[in-house]
Amino acid sequence: MAYPPTVFERAPVRRAGAEGNAVVFEDVAMSFESNPVLDGISFRLALGETKAIFGVAGAGKSTILKLTLGLLKPDQGQIYVLGQDVTQMEEEDLFELRRKIGIVFQESALFDSLTVRENVAFRLMEEGGTSEDEIEQRVRESLRFVELEHTLDMFPVELSGGMRRRVAIARAIITQPEVLLYDSPTGGLDPVTSTTIVELIVKQRDVYKTSSLLVSHRLQDAFTMATHYFDRRENRMKPLPPGSRTEVPMNFIVLRDGKVIFNGDAHELAQSKDEYIREYIS
Amino acid sequence: MELISPTELAKEKVVSVQHYTFLAWRSVANLFRTPRYWTDMIQQADLIGFGSLPIVLAACFFTGAALALNSATTLSRFGALSLIGQLVSLGIVRELGPVLSGLVVAGRNSSGMASELGSMIVTEQIDAMRALGTDPMKKLVTPRVASTVIMLFFLTILGDLLGLIGGNVVASLLLGLDSHQYWSNAWQTLVFEDVFMGLVKPLVFGFIIATIGCYYGLTTRGGTQGVGRSTTEAVVASMILIIVVDVFVTRLLMILLG
Ligand SMILES: Nc1ncnc2c1ncn2[C@@H]1O[C@H](COP(=O)(O)OP(=O)(O)O)[C@@H](O)[C@H]1O
Numbered sequence: 454m455a456y457p458p459t460v461f462e463r464a465p466v467r468r469a470g471a472e473g474n475a476v477v478f479e480d481v482a483m484s485f486e487s488n489p490v491l492d493g494i495s496f497r498l499a500l501g502e503t504k505a506i507f508g509v510a511g512a513g514k515s516t517i518l519k520l521t522l523g524l525l526k527p528d529q530g531q532i533y534v535l536g537q538d539v540t541q542m543e544e545e546d547l548f549e550l551r552r553k554i555g556i557v558f559q560e561s562a563l564f565d566s567l568t569v570r571e572n573v574a575f576r577l578m579e580e581g582g583t584s585e586d587e588i589e590q591r592v593r594e595s596l597r598f599v600e601l602e603h604t605l606d607m608f609p610v611e612l613s614g615g616m617r618r619r620v621a622i623a624r625a626i627i628t629q630p631e632v633l634l635y636d637s638p639t640g641g642l643d644p645v646t647s648t649t650i651v652e653l654i655v656k657q658r659d660v661y662k663t664s665s666l667l668v669s670h671r672l673q674d675a676f677t678m679a680t681h682y683f684d685r686r687e688n689r690m691k692p693l694p695p696g697s698r699t700e701v702p703m704n705f706i707v708l709r710d711g712k713v714i715f716n717g718d719a720h721e722l723a724q725s726k727d728e729y730i731r732e733y734i735s
Numbered sequence: 736m737e738l739i740s741p742t743e744l745a746k747e748k749v750v751s752v753q754h755y756t757f758l759a760w761r762s763v764a765n766l767f768r769t770p771r772y773w774t775d776m777i778q779q780a781d782l783i784g785f786g787s788l789p790i791v792l793a794a795c796f797f798t799g800a801a802l803a804l805n806s807a808t809t810l811s812r813f814g815a816l817s818l819i820g821q822l823v824s825l826g827i828v829r830e831l832g833p834v835l836s837g838l839v840v841a842g843r844n845s846s847g848m849a850s851e852l853g854s855m856i857v858t859e860q861i862d863a864m865r866a867l868g869t870d871p872m873k874k875l876v877t878p879r880v881a882s883t884v885i886m887l888f889f890l891t892i893l894g895d896l897l898g899l900i901g902g903n904v905v906a907s908l909l910l911g912l913d914s915h916q917y918w919s920n921a922w923q924t925l926v927f928e929d930v931f932m933g934l935v936k937p938l939v940f941g942f943i944i945a946t947i948g949c950y951y952g953l954t955t956r957g958g959t960q961g962v963g964r965s966t967t968e969a970v971v972a973s974m975i976l977i978i979v980v981d982v983f984v985t986r987l988l989m990i991l992l993g
Pocket residue numbers: 485486490508509510511512513514515516517
């Protein structure tokens with residue numbers, strides 16, 4: 454895979470997971486009270502790759518992210534995250550692994566009794582061993598990344614939906630996790646805020662080379678991600694030079710009736726002959 | 736309404752009891768494992784202890800007074816009105832102090848815990864906490880259980896004292912008894928068994944209140960309505976359990992202490 458030169462300034466130093474994959478799903482099935490949601494899902498998320506997951510509401514997208522974190526246990530199948538089989542792990546051991554993974558929940562799930570500062574600092578405070586000064590500095594850095602430094606002392610209820618989403622991103626990235634999971638990060642937001650968030654995700658992908666799973670129901674956003682890269686010198690997202698194709702590590706999965714019906718890049722998705730997918734992307 | 740077969744229902748109940756037992760066990764086991772959340776514990780202790788203090792004191796004071804009034808009628812029939820100090824003392828220390836304080840704290844804090852944790856469940860904050868690598872059992876449940884047990888213990892001691900004062904007020908103001916005699920009677924009648932029983936009960940009740948509150952909170956399903964349901968169920972369950980367990984603890988301690 455060729456990256457645009459401006460993106461690929463730093464060699465991706467990544468601890469290799471199961472055969473160079475960040476996340477591997479093998480034939481995973483899951484049902485809630487005899488209501489099958491996932492029915493034999495398999496896919497691989499390579500290190501440094503961003504994979505967008507599509508599907509109608511209730512298709513099981515959020516369930517996939519929760520399974521990845523071991524918040525839920527599948528009825529069947531294996532899930533490897535950074536080389537470890539989360540389906541076989543005890544909750545106690547999962548806490549260690551989860552520290553290497555960041556998640557942005559669909560409804561942000563900020564702690565409403567804590568300030569923005571405390572929310573973002575949560576992980577560092579819990580892990581301990583970081584001085585107060587350094588925590589403060591990293592919280593500010595993380596909030597600056599999402600352009601919300603001025604909200605430090607506010608409570609989540611005082612923020613708009615888009616701001617909460619961005620605080621949730623700041624909270625997820627503060628420790629620079631190896632894997633990021635975004636659950637509909639742009640859902641229900643206005644186009645301007647959506648673009649800000651898309652840009653943040655592209656920045657994570659291209660600057661920090663974080664492997665991510667991105668649940669989305671806005672195809673437009675994912676296509677933007679597939680056709681743009683983050684220019685570190687200008688500190689903004691730019692369209693890929695014309696004529697280039699699949700030059701950013703961005704792929705797509707489409708779910709239908711508990712199965713993966715598409716797995717490929719933006720170009721293949723646009724070319725797909727499948728009627729359901731054609732309808733979906735039109 | 737959906738009909739559930741009796742076996743399904745029974746199975747559900749058994750699973751609930753299993754989950755509750757697990758939570759109760761973990762809440763204690765976590766005391767011996769790191770990380771320990773001292774700040775959360777102190778915060779909870781403040782919320783539970785000082786928040787409930789005025790109500791516990793008032794409840795015990797007036798119950799002591801009412802107990803004195805009621806006993807007076809019976810005692811004067813036998814011409815033994817001077818024994819009122821002993822009656823109030825035994826009733827309050829062995830039984831009413833612990834149970835009343837327990838019920839007050841159950842009403843206030845069991846519901847508080849259920850609604851707080853329940854809201855955190857339905858807004859995915861508990862999932863978020865687990866996702867951030869923190870065990871909610873350690874950070875949320877154990878501090879609540881530990882501080883409720885400790886605070887209810889001290890609340891009960893203060894409640895007992897106020898109950899005795901309530902009895903004294905009635906005895907001296909309404910019945911014209913000597914205050915000094917009331918206190919020496921009240922004091923001398925208490926033996927080790929009475930005090931021991933009076934101090935073991937709040938430990939058991941505190942444990943019930945916090946574990947039930949947390950259990951109903953953490954098993955909340957179905958949005959805001961679910962939070963309301965958990966809250967009510969937590970109060971009902973913890974109150975009933977306190978009243979029922981009280982009988983068993985009393986009997987058990989009687990046997991153990993001879
Ligand atoms: N905790 C749960 N209990 C019962 N059913 C659930 C639970 N979580 C999700 N579901 C069901 O699983 C299906 C998939 O949910 P979800 O993964 O949230 O879908 P998506 O994120 O794709 O919209 C839905 O039908 C939902 O009702």
